[in-house]
Amino acid sequence: MNDSLEIRHLYKTFGQTEVLKDIDVSINEGSFTCILGPSGSGKTTLLMILAGLEEASDGEIFYHGENLTDLPLEKRRVGIVFQHYALFPNLTVRENILFGVKNNLTAKEKDEKLARLLDLTHLAGLENRYPAELSGGQQQRVAIARALAINPRFLLLDEPLSALDPANRSRIGRELREIQKKAGVTCVMVTHDRTEALALSDYLIILNNGRIEQAGAPAEIYDRPKSAFVATFAGGMNLIEMAGINEGQLTGIRFADVGVAQATESALSRPFTFTGELVAQEFAGDFVSAHFLLNDFKTHITALVARTNPVADEMKTGALYAVSLPRERWCVWSK
Ligand SMILES: Nc1ncnc2c1ncn2[C@@H]1O[C@H](COP(=O)(O)OP(=O)(O)O)[C@@H](O)[C@H]1O
Ligand SMILES: [Mg+2]
Structure with missing residues (x-):
């Protein structure tokens, strides 16, 4: 059995x-799990309960069969990394990393541990610096090294990349993933950024309003969303809410499945094809991301127009196009 962390029927109530x-x-040993959900969906609360910083109202947490539910933080031995690095500004990198390490280690053992962690997090040579002398990404790696220094059962991270500048986020995300793989530690990371979650995780838990909407591999969630919420939140999906189309149900179509052509009479005579005004477009290399307002004046449709589509090179914002929503590509959910 590969499940290392099991969360069983967990509830949390604040007042009413x-x-x-x-x-x-259940979360597999050595995996990288992301908890993805909108603000207020309960992500931080769930992480706090896993850490032992917050008590569950009901339910249990097991690690390899051992019941952790009532273990306090100091006995739970979990590594925690927050959005703001929370390093001690008056301590060096070395002192920060070894802060939580037990005093029963000899000086030599501590040095060995430090060297291993500096190597793992690519911080060798920086051990005598203070946090203010490091970049945001380096500070975050110190926070990760400090969390790993206690040999945690698992590592919990709450939006660890969101304070970093956007240009460095994806690189630091990849570094985090590499450190996690090398250390072989089970990681649970909270994020509200779907791109980050899809790119980094091998298991994705979608939280909405305190409930798990869907959990699975990122590709599975993206390709087979169980609800319209997951589909739109995981991205790449338009919702079609038009009179005459599957009323009483929710219907979606992927950005990539929308057809776009010149607004000729023959193009517009095809089934489920509408006149759409191009309201915005973004060049994205192999395709153009095009945003249309259909002629019902309320349906917004995003299409990924391949550069190989003859229409791609001459699209003008404000002009009208034939936008088709082929029926065989619809995704349908009950309301
Ligand atoms: N200590 C608390 N007391 C009362 N309500 C709280 C407390 N902590 C969080 N909440 C509420 O719980 C909900 C989920 O919060 P949180 O777990 O922080 O969400 P997220 O991290 O997904 O943004 C929010 O509605 C928030 O207001
Ligand atoms: Mg939060």
């Missing part, structure tokens, strides 16, 4: 408000 409802999920 149920913030987590029946969270029930």
Whole structure:
């Protein structure tokens, strides 16, 4: 059995408000799991309960069969990394990393541990600097090294990349992933950024309003979303809410499945083809991301127009095009 972390029927109530409802999920040893959801969906609360910083109202947490539910933070031995690095500004990199390490280690053992962690996080040579003398990415790596120094059962990260500048985020995300793989540690990371979650995780938990909407491999969630919420939140999906189309159900179509052509009479006579005004477009290399307002004046449709489509090179914002939503590509969910 590969499940290392098991969360069983977890609930959390603050006063009258149920913030987590029946969270029930298993996480594999050595995996990188992302908890993705909108602001207020309960992500941080779930992480705090896993850390032992917050108590569950009901439910249990197991690690390899051992019940952790009532273990306090100091006995739980989990590594925690927050959005703001929370390094001690008056301590060096070395002192920050070894801060939580037990005093029963000899000086030599501590040095060995430090060297291993500096190597793992590519911080060798910086051990005598203070946090203010490091870049944001380096500070975050110190925070990760400090969290790993206690040999945690698992590592918990709450939006660890969101304070970094956007240009460095994806690189630092990849570094984090590489450190996690090398250390072989089970990681649970909270994020509200779907691109980050899809790119980094091998298991994705979508949280909405305190409930798990769907959990699975990122490709599975992207390709086979179980609900319209997951589909639109994981991205790449338009919702079609038009009179005469599957009323009583929710219908979606992927950005990549929308057809775009010149607004000729023959193009517009095809089934489920509408006149759409191009309201915005973004060049994205092999395709153009095009945003249309259909002639019902309320349906917004995004299409990925391949550069190989003859229409791609001459699209003008404000002009009208034939936008088709082929029926065989619809995704349908019950409301
Ligand atoms: N200590 C608390 N007391 C009362 N309500 C809280 C507390 N912590 C969080 N909440 C509420 O729980 C909900 C989920 O919060 P949180 O877990 O921080 O969400 P997220 O991290 O997904 O943005 C929010 O509605 C928030 O206001
Ligand atoms: Mg949060």
